[in-house]
């Protein structure tokens with residue numbers, strides 16, 4: 001039995017980062033200023049600290065300025081909004097990332113709404129959500145698009161070229177992943193079905209799909225016999241489960257060992273969609289810096 005071709009997100013992300021670094025160098029040489037990414041972390045969640053640190057480090061490696069704002073877990077909504085407004089007004093900052101989840105006493109919807117849509121490099125501001133929802137098929141994405149969905153779309157574009165007329169099933173309807181992925185596939189002229197926990201006969205639905213995107217948060221949930229032979233499978237899931245050696249390991253939402261026997265192309269976990277998220281954050285920051293300098297949208301992907 002033939003095995004699916006692996007979609008190497010790690011390699012694609014490295015290439016994207018190199019193109020972003022070249023774009024940063026070009027921007028600085030031609031017009032300046034340096035693209036600037038501000039990260040805001042409230043509290044001391046260890047995983048969030050790691051994410052924020054790695055984003056700042058990568059921004060610096062790609063030639064950007066990075067501004068790291070650490071606020072105590074006791075920060076009030078008013079204090080956090082003040083920081084966001086200061087960053088909105090700072091001309092050296094082109095991208096603002098407020099690390100989610102926020103501590104439970106804070107209203108993240110209000111915080112996301114306060115971010116200048118032109119600096120919303122996570123693409124979660126309702127204005128950018130609306131832009132994506134109303135984007136015409138094939139029109140340039142000249143506004144920030146959520147990073148993980150953008151990464152999925154870049155990998156699909158690279159692997160398949162035109163997706164026009166393909167049937168796509170997106171499992172998951174979160175604002176973070178499922179919905180924006182579905183919007184991007186619709187923009188790419190796919191015929192899209194969004195599935196969720198109330199969907200009937202999910203396995204049968206998946207078997208009709210040329211493209212399956214799994215964004216569920218359940219380890220090995222999508223089985224090999226759900227996949228149409230030759231289909232393309234994008235596994236967004238990141239789940240930590242116990243491993244045989246007593247440690248833990250990362251697996252996706254797709255039973256990889258089964259699906260790889262049936263699919264035409266598939267992303268592994270780790271090394272698939274995961275590395276694309278932070279690379280797309282850098283891509284969005286460069287695009288916003290270009291726009292702030294009055295330069296047109298330029299696809300560096």
Ligand code: NAP
Pocket residue numbers: 148171172173174175176177178195196197198199202215216217218236237238239253273274275277
């Ligand atoms: P989420 O907000 O929990 O959404 C999960 C979605 O899956 C929901 O729409 C839910 O349906 C659906 N679902 C749950 N159980 C289901 C079932 N039995 N059958 C069908 N649908 C079901 O999760 P998320 O934030 O979208 O993240 C999804 C996964 O992607 C997670 O593993 C997360 O760690 C991963 N992730 C990875 C990256 C990356 O960088 N690669 C980034 C973000 C997220 P309902 O709406 O009906 O509840």
